[in-house]
Amino acid sequence: MLTQARLIRVNQATQAVEPMLAESWTTSDDGLNVTLALRRGVAFSDGQPFTAADVVFSFAAAYDPKSGSLLSDSVMAGGKKLQVEAPDDHTVVITFPAPFAPGIRILDALPILPRHKLEAALKAGTFRQAWGLTTPLGDLAGLGPFVVSGYQPGQRLTFSRNERYFDKAADGTRLPYLDRIVIDIIPDQSAELLRLESGQLDMLTSEISPDAYAALKRAADQGRVKLLDLGVSRNAEGLWFNLKPGVFAGDPRAAWLQRDELRRAISLAVDRQAFADTVFLGAGVPVYGPETPANKRWYWEGLPQTPHDPAAAKQLLAGIGLTDRDGNGTLEDAAGRPARFTLLTQKGRPSLERGAVVIGEELKKLGVAVDVVTLDSSQVVQRFLSGQYDAVYFNATKSDLDPGTNPDFWFSSGSAHPWNVEQKTPATEWERQIDALMTKQIAARDEAERKRLYDEIQKIFYEHQPIVYFVAPRIYAASSARVLNVTPSDARPQLLWRPEAVAVVH
The missing domain is CATH 3.90.76.10 (Dipeptide-binding Protein; Domain 1)
Structure with missing residues (x-):
C-alpha cells in the first residue's frame, strides 16, 4: 500500500x-x-x-x-x-x-x-x-507512493516520498503530498492514544477502543483531534477452536473439544447485548454469523438470532458428555476430568482482551474453565497457522466485501481458513458443501443467484459455527486536527488506504 x-x-x-x-x-x-x-x-x-x-x-x-x-x-x-x-x-x-x-x-x-x-x-x-530485515534499503524498489528509508527493529519504520510515483491529483499536482510517513510501533493502544492527544502522533493505523471515545471526543470538541464515526464494522472478532483432525490425539479432551455442540453451547451461553455493553461500552451490535449488517449487499437477512439461553447450552454440553458429576459447579467428562481449555488472544487490544475475559466468565457460569493467554499479534497468528492452540479469540478479517474475492477464507484449502488452514481435502462434509457452493457462487453471473448461494453458505456456517461471532463494534477513527484529504473506511487502515492523497497543514 x-x-x-x-x-x-x-x-x-x-x-x-x-x-x-x-x-x-x-x-x-x-x-x-x-x-x-x-x-x-x-x-x-x-x-x-x-x-x-x-x-x-x-x-x-x-x-x-x-x-x-x-x-x-x-x-x-x-x-x-x-x-x-x-x-x-x-x-x-x-x-x-x-x-x-x-x-x-x-x-x-x-x-x-x-x-x-x-x-x-x-x-x-x-x-x-x-527481501528481509537485512536487505539494504537501497536494494528495495516499488511502484507505490513511498519508499522505505529507515527501520529501527521493534520501534519505527520511516517511509519517504517516491519521487517517481506515477499518479497525479485532479489539478495535476504530483502525488504523494507528504514528504515522509513515520510509523511508530506502539503495541499498547492506550499509549498510542495518549500520544495522539498530546500531538505526538497524527494518525492511528486502526480503530480506537470504545473506552477512549470520551477523552477523544473532548479533544475533538477542543479542536485538537478529528474524531470520525464510521458506522458498524464489516468484520467482527470471533472465537474458533483448532479443528484440525488428529491434533488432539492422545488428549482426553478430543472427545468434546472439536464438537459442533461445544461451539453452539458457547454461542448460547454468551449474552451478546451484555457483551456489547461490557466490551464495547454499548457501541456495537450483536451478530450471529460471518457477515455483519455493514455488508448490506451480502448479509443474510434470514440469519437466525441465537438467544441467550444458558440452560440450553448446558443441555448441549451434557450431550457430549460434560456434566457436573460431583456437584462442585464444574463440568467433567465421563472420567471425572474437568472441562478446561486455553484461549489465546492479542495483548494490548482492549476489545480482544476484554472479550476473552467475558467469554471466560460466561463459560465459568456453565462449569467450563477457560485459561486466557494474551500474546503479541504475530505470536497469535503464528500459533493458529501452525496449529499449536486449543482456541483463539481474534479478528479473522476478510479482505473484501465480495465473498468471491475471499477464497482463502471460504475454501477448505485456503491459507486464511483459520480453524483448519490449507486442507488437502475437506475435513468435514459441511466444508465440502461450502466448497461446492462457493465454486458455484463465484461462477454465477446472475447477482440474485450469487446472493441465494451465499445465503445458503451462511446458513451452513451458522449450523456448524466454526467461528462463533458475538458483536460487531461501531468503528471510530481519529487523527490530529492538521491531517487533510482523508477518505475514511471502516476497514483497516481506516484513514490510510489512500496514502498518496493524505496531506497535513504545517
Whole structure:
C-alpha cells in the first residue's frame, strides 16, 4: 500500500473498482478474458521502467509453490490460477479458468513487484528470503507512493516520498503530498492514544477502543483531534477452536473439544447485548454469523438470532458428555476430568482482551474453565497457522466485501481458513458443501443467484459455527486536527488506504 502499487484498486469507501497501474480495460462477452492497458511512462522507485513483464512476473511469484506466498489463494479463481500474458510492454491479457463473477476485483490483492530485482531469486527458489530485515534499503524498489528509508527493529519504520510515483491529483499536482510517513510501533493502544492527544502522533493505523471515545471526543470538541464515526464494522472478532483432525490425539479432551455442540453451547451461553455493553461500552451490535449488517449487499437477512439461553447450552454440553458429576459447579467428562481449555488472544487490544475475559466468565457460569493467554499479534497468528492452540479469540478479517474475492477464507484449502488452514481435502462434509457452493457462487453471473448461494453458505456456517461471532463494534477513527484529504473506511487502515492523497497543514 505504501511502497507497492496494484493494477486496480477497490475504493474502500465506495467499493468501486478504480484504475491504478492499469488505466483502462475491456472484458470479453463471456467474462473470461480481460485486456488491460497499462499506464505509460511509469517507473519503479529506482528508475527502472515498469512493463507488462513485471505483471507476468508478479503472478508467477504469487503462484510459485516454493515462495509460499500468502497471496496465492487471493489471486485464484475457483482454486485455479489465472493465465497472464503480455503481448507487448503496455498490454496484459488475463484469462480466467472459468466464469468468475468478481472479475478484476481480484487484482486488488496483488502488488506488482520489480522483476529486475527479484527474478533471479524466484528462479533460484529463494524468493521468500530475497527481501528481509537485512536487505539494504537501497536494494528495495516499488511502484507505490513511498519508499522505505529507515527501520529501527521493534520501534519505527520511516517511509519517504517516491519521487517517481506515477499518479497525479485532479489539478495535476504530483502525488504523494507528504514528504515522509513515520510509523511508530506502539503495541499498547492506550499509549498510542495518549500520544495522539498530546500531538505526538497524527494518525492511528486502526480503530480506537470504545473506552477512549470520551477523552477523544473532548479533544475533538477542543479542536485538537478529528474524531470520525464510521458506522458498524464489516468484520467482527470471533472465537474458533483448532479443528484440525488428529491434533488432539492422545488428549482426553478430543472427545468434546472439536464438537459442533461445544461451539453452539458457547454461542448460547454468551449474552451478546451484555457483551456489547461490557466490551464495547454499548457501541456495537450483536451478530450471529460471518457477515455483519455493514455488508448490506451480502448479509443474510434470514440469519437466525441465537438467544441467550444458558440452560440450553448446558443441555448441549451434557450431550457430549460434560456434566457436573460431583456437584462442585464444574463440568467433567465421563472420567471425572474437568472441562478446561486455553484461549489465546492479542495483548494490548482492549476489545480482544476484554472479550476473552467475558467469554471466560460466561463459560465459568456453565462449569467450563477457560485459561486466557494474551500474546503479541504475530505470536497469535503464528500459533493458529501452525496449529499449536486449543482456541483463539481474534479478528479473522476478510479482505473484501465480495465473498468471491475471499477464497482463502471460504475454501477448505485456503491459507486464511483459520480453524483448519490449507486442507488437502475437506475435513468435514459441511466444508465440502461450502466448497461446492462457493465454486458455484463465484461462477454465477446472475447477482440474485450469487446472493441465494451465499445465503445458503451462511446458513451452513451458522449450523456448524466454526467461528462463533458475538458483536460487531461501531468503528471510530481519529487523527490530529492538521491531517487533510482523508477518505475514511471502516476497514483497516481506516484513514490510510489512500496514502498518496493524505496531506497535513504545517
